[in-house]
Amino acid sequence: MRFGKLASALALTLVAVxxxxxxxxxxxxxxxxxxxxxASNQGTSLDHDKEVLQPxxxxxxxxxxxxxxxxxxxxxxxxxxxxxxxxSGAGPDVLNIGNTWSASLQATGALLPFxxxxxxxxxxxxxxxxxxxxxxxxxxxxxAAVPLYGQAYGLYYNKKLxxxxxxxxxxATWEELIETGKKLTKDGQWGLTLQAGQVxxxxxxxxILGAQHxxxxxxxxGKPQLASDQAVAALQQYVDLMQKHKIVNPSNAEYxxxxxxxxxxxxxxxxxxxxxAAAGSFELAGMNMDDLGVxxxxxxxxxxxxHRKVTSFVAGINLxxxxxxxxxxxxxxxxxxxxxxxxxxxxxxxxxxxxVVNDAYSDPAFQGADVKVFQDTLSNTAEPMxxxxxxxxxxxxxxxxxxxxxxxxxxxxxxxxxxxxxxLVQADEQLAAGS
Amino acid sequence: MTTLTKPAPAPAPPGPGxxxxxxxxxxxxxxxxxxxxxxVLELLIHLVPxxxxxxxxxxxxxxxxxxxxxxxxxxxxxxxxxxxxxxAAAGRALMSSFWVTVQYTVAxxxxxxxLGTAGAVLMQREFRGRGGLRTLFLxxxxxxxxxxVITWAFMFQRDTGMVNSILGDTLGLVGTGGxxxxxxxGDNSFWSLVIVSVWRNWPFAFLIIMAxxxxxxxxxxxxxxxxxxxxxxxxxxxxxxxxxxxxxxLFLVLFLWTFNDFNTPYVLFGESAPKEASxxxxxxxxxxxxxxxxxxxxxxxxxxxxxxxxxxxxxxxVTSRRRTVV
Numbered sequence: 045m046r047f048g049k050l051a052s053a054l055a056l057t058l059v060a061v062x063x064x065x066x067x068x069x070x071x072x073x074x075x076x077x078x079x080x081x082x083a084s085n086q087g088t089s090l091d092h093d094k095e096v097l098q099p100x101x102x103x104x105x106x107x108x109x110x111x112x113x114x115x116x117x118x119x120x121x122x123x124x125x126x127x128x129x130x131x132s133g134a135g136p137d138v139l140n141i142g143n144t145w146s147a148s149l150q151a152t153g154a155l156l157p158f159x160x161x162x163x164x165x166x167x168x169x170x171x172x173x174x175x176x177x178x179x180x181x182x183x184x185x186x187x188a189a190v191p192l193y194g195q196a197y198g199l200y201y202n203k204k205l206x207x208x209x210x211x212x213x214x215x216a217t218w219e220e221l222i223e224t225g226k227k228l229t230k231d232g233q234w235g236l237t238l239q240a241g242q243v244x245x246x247x248x249x250x251x252i253l254g255a256q257h258x259x260x261x262x263x264x265x266g267k268p269q270l271a272s273d274q275a276v277a278a279l280q281q282y283v284d285l286m287q288k289h290k291i292v293n294p295s296n297a298e299y300x301x302x303x304x305x306x307x308x309x310x311x312x313x314x315x316x317x318x319x320x321a322a323a324g325s326f327e328l329a330g331m332n333m334d335d336l337g338v339x340x341x342x343x344x345x346x347x348x349x350x351h352r353k354v355t356s357f358v359a360g361i362n363l364x365x366x367x368x369x370x371x372x373x374x375x376x377x378x379x380x381x382x383x384x385x386x387x388x389x390x391x392x393x394x395x396x397x398x399x400v401v402n403d404a405y406s407d408p409a410f411q412g413a414d415v416k417v418f419q420d421t422l423s424n425t426a427e428p429m430x431x432x433x434x435x436x437x438x439x440x441x442x443x444x445x446x447x448x449x450x451x452x453x454x455x456x457x458x459x460x461x462x463x464x465x466x467x468l469v470q471a472d473e474q475l476a477a478g479s
Numbered sequence: 480m481t482t483l484t485k486p487a488p489a490p491a492p493p494g495p496g497x498x499x500x501x502x503x504x505x506x507x508x509x510x511x512x513x514x515x516x517x518x519v520l521e522l523l524i525h526l527v528p529x530x531x532x533x534x535x536x537x538x539x540x541x542x543x544x545x546x547x548x549x550x551x552x553x554x555x556x557x558x559x560x561x562x563x564x565x566x567a568a569a570g571r572a573l574m575s576s577f578w579v580t581v582q583y584t585v586a587x588x589x590x591x592x593x594l595g596t597a598g599a600v601l602m603q604r605e606f607r608g609r610g611g612l613r614t615l616f617l618x619x620x621x622x623x624x625x626x627x628v629i630t631w632a633f634m635f636q637r638d639t640g641m642v643n644s645i646l647g648d649t650l651g652l653v654g655t656g657g658x659x660x661x662x663x664x665g666d667n668s669f670w671s672l673v674i675v676s677v678w679r680n681w682p683f684a685f686l687i688i689m690a691x692x693x694x695x696x697x698x699x700x701x702x703x704x705x706x707x708x709x710x711x712x713x714x715x716x717x718x719x720x721x722x723x724x725x726x727x728x729l730f731l732v733l734f735l736w737t738f739n740d741f742n743t744p745y746v747l748f749g750e751s752a753p754k755e756a757s758x759x760x761x762x763x764x765x766x767x768x769x770x771x772x773x774x775x776x777x778x779x780x781x782x783x784x785x786x787x788x789x790x791x792x793x794x795x796x797v798t799s800r801r802r803t804v805v
Contacts, residue, residue, distance in 0.1 A: 123768075130545055131546070151542050152545055152546050153547075241663075243751050294657075295636075297664050298636065298664050300749040436542075436770070436771060437770040440751075440769040444751045447751060447753075448754060450664075451661075451664040454661055455661065455664075455665040470568040473569075474569050
C-alpha cells in the first residue's frame, strides 16, 4: 500500500474511533415522540417487570402517540447508573428512584423539581397520599419526584407455628414480641428472623426504632447527630433480639438479602419476620399462604419520653423526570399516566405494593385484611427516612455499624451501650467530615 | 533497520522532486504511524481517566457538584489531609483497611506461589494422565469470576454451607449446630477471602512456572545428578535459580492483582465487607460510590496508586540490580 493511502486510512480509522468514543448520546431516543424510561426491579425478575409494564406502555402509546423505550434495572446497579447519568448528563427521560434517595438526588440538581405548577400539570398535589408525598425530597423545597409505588413495614407471622405453640394473636407490644419469640424458639426453630447482614435494612430499623425512642438523626439545620442516647437505646433494643433475648438465630448475622429470611419463615424455621409487603415473594419461597398473617410492627408498652408513634418508615418507589430530558412535556404526560388511578390499581395489584393516590384504594383489590394493615401503617404510623442530602451516607454508615454489631454478637463479643455509642460517634464523625 | 541503509523497493518510481531524505523520513515515521492508533487509544482509555481521577482528588466533589464539575470548590489538599488524619475515624478506617490488604496480599501471593510451584514441579515428569490433571488445575482460572466466587459464598454459609457440613458433621473438626463457626463474618472472614483468592490465582502461578520449567535444560539436572545432588538439592540449586526471572515477574503481577482485588471481596461479602476482610479497593468504593464523595474516593485511589508505583519501582530496582550483580 502506498504511504499516502496508508496514512489516510489510519487517519480515518482514528476519526471513526474517536467519534464512536465521544458519541454515545442517543439523540433519536429523545425525539419528541419517544421517551426512555428506567424502571426499578419490582417484580420477581427483570423479565417479569417487562411483562407487567409493557401493556401499560402500549396503552400510553395508543393514548398519546409517544413510544416508551423501557429498561428495567436491578437494584444493585440502579443508583450507580443514575449517578453516571447525572455526571454525564446523558440519561433517561423518566426514571424510578428508591424514595429514600430523593433528597440526596435532589441535591445533585439532576431531577426536575415538581413545583406547584408542575404538580398541577399531572393532576395536583391533593391526589397523592400525604406520607408518600412527604418522602420526595427535602422539606421546604419542591419535590424532586412523585410517589409511584407505596410500601410499608409489617410483622409477618406463621399462623401454623403460632397455633402449634398455643398463641392466639400476633404480639401487640414490643414486650409481647419478645415473649412470643421466646415461646416459639425451640429445636432448630427461631422466634424471629432478621436480615441482620443487610446494610440498608439495618438502617431502616435504626430509623423506625429510633423514632420510637424519640431519636432525631439530623438536627433541624441538617447537622448529623447520630450518637444520641435515644439512638443508642434503639440500636441496643434491636441487637438484643439476638444478643439478650436469643429469639433470633445468630446465623442471621450473615443474611445479606431478604430471600433467606423469607425461606426461613416459609420452611417453618422462623415464626416471625418484619418486612415490607411481600406476599408474592413469600409465595415464591414456598410459603403456604393460608398460614401467613401480618400485623403492625409493635410499639413498646411503656414508651420512653419524647417517643413518636412510628411502626414503619415511608417506604416506596418514586418517579422522577430527568432535568436534561429533551422531551419534558412527554415525560410529564407519562408521569401523569403512571400515577393515574387505573395504572396505579393495575401496577400495585400486580406488585403487591400500595397505591400512592387516594382514589385507587376504592378498588376491591385493596380491601383485604393484610393490605389494610399496610395501608393503615403507611397512612398513620409511617415516618419518612431523614430527608437530607446525606441520607444515602447515613444508611451506609449506620447500617454497616449495625451489621458489625450483629457480627460481634454472633462471635460472642458483647455489644453494650458504650460500644454502640462509640460506633455511632465514629459514623457521625465520618458523616460530618465527609459532607 | 535495513530501510535506513537500503532504499526501499518502491512499487512505483518516485515522483519528480522527492529527495532521498524524504524517503528516509517516511521509512522512519511508518512504525510511529502504525503505533499511533494504539497510543491514542491507550491515552484515551487509561491515561486520561487516570489524570481526571488525580484532578478530582483536589476537588470537593460531592453529590452537590457531580452534575457540573466546574462548580465543585477546590479542596486543595483537604481530601488528602482528611484521609491521612489517623486520629479521626476516616483515617483510622483507611489505615486498618490498608493493613488488612497488606496481610491479605502477602498470604494470598505466598500461598498461590507455593501451590503453583509445587504443582508445576510435581508435574514436570511425564506420567499417565498428566495432561488431564493440568487441564483440571486450570479450571478455577478459567471459570467466570462471579459464578466461581458466588459458589464459594454459598459453601461458606454457616447453617447450610458445605464447608461446615464437611468440617463439622463429617470430620468433626469444628463445632456443629449452634457452635458451628462463621466464615463470612468475624475473624474467619479474612481466611475465607484468602482461600478463595488462592484458589483463583494459583493456577496462574502454576501455568507460568510450568512454562518456566520447560526452558530449563535437562542436562543441568543430569550434571547435578552425576555430582550426587538429590531431589531437594536439585530443586534448590538448579530449579529455583533458573526460575528466578520467571518468579520475579510472577510475584509482581500477582502482587498487583491481589492488592487491587475488588471482585473477590465484593462478590463474597456483598457491598459491605466485614472489617476483618475490608480490602482497600472495597473501602475506596464505599467511600466514593456509597457515600457520594468522589473527591475523597479519588484521593484514596491516588494514594493507592502512589503506593503501588513505589513498591513496583523499588521491586524492579532491587531485582534488576541483583540481576546485574549476578
